[in-house]
Amino acid sequence: MRLFDSVGPNPRVVRMVAAEKGIALERVSVDIIKGENRNADFVARNPTGSTPALETDDGSIIAEIVAIAEYLEETQPGPALIGETALQRAQTRMWVRRIDLNIVEPMANGFRASQGRRMFAPRMTLVSEAAAEELKAIAAEKLRWIDGLMTGDFVCGDRFTLADILLFCFVEFGAQVGQPLPDGLAWLPAWQQRIAARPSAAA
Template sequence: MKLHDSIGPNPRAVRIAIAEKGMSIPTAQIDIMKGNNRTPGYMAINPSGSTPALELDSGQCVAEITAIIEYLEEIHPTPAIIGTTPEERAETRMWTRRIDLYILEPMANGFRASEGRPMFESRMTLVTPPAAAELKAIAQEKLLWLDGLMQGRQWICGDRFTMADILLLAFVEFGASVGQPMPAAATWLPEWHKRAAARPSAAA
């Protein structure tokens, strides 16, 4: 296998998952700042042009962070970061989906259309700057929504550190680096972040 890696929260989430599982996967660095992920060579591997992408020994490519992490769980189930029972897996996937839709997507799209506009405007259709501000506000509202629901829990799925925590960690730290910090009113999130950031895998 080979991981086509780059800067950014999406590849980092996969690297954290790999580290949590104690796996070692060779990597190829893709310079997205120079647009190398939009070259014909890379697009032949991953037609969406996104990073990361996991190239299997068969030549097949698995892209999108949740799909890659799901695949890693299938081939290396222990330690589990999705779950060991149908109920655990369903819970992890439910929270992963909510976090992805409600927080990660508006946060990322708000960034692309504002601070990231110089990089992305030639690559994709972007919302207008006023809409970018609204997307960022949605991400903040949903972070507070999550904060309220998680009171008393160690991790998003109780005592299990999962794919949901991994995605949230990668994007909360990304958001803080591009002017989208955790809401000041949050109480659970800062403590959760301390725990998540202290895990060895967070250095990935």
């Protein structure tokens, strides 16, 4: 399998999933700074022009990080990063959805329309810079929300899952683009250290 890879938190999610499962992926670097992901060849593979994209052994293309993670989980179930039972899978998907909607999307769109505006403005429609600050505030508010709910070692209690990988990659991304963890959090800082200590975090 080939992973069309780049800088950024989205490809890192897939690299971490693969590393946790011991799956070796051939990596093809895509320079998104130079806009290689907008070239006709890449868009023919993935019409959204986003990274990552996974080319399977039969030449099929799968894009979107959750879809790729689900595919890797189904092709190699262990160790389970989504779940071994219907309940576990539902719980993981619930938290992935909450993290994606409430933290990932406002954080990423806030970045694109502010610090990343010069790069993204020619490529997509962006909210105003004032709205970007509001999106960042929403992401910070939801980080406080999740911090107040968590009590176990991981998002899904004692299970390390895709939800942890998704949240970790974007918490670290946020710190790089002017959206660090809010002050006064109780759970997230120690959780971040636990995930950062896993070998997959270096993927």
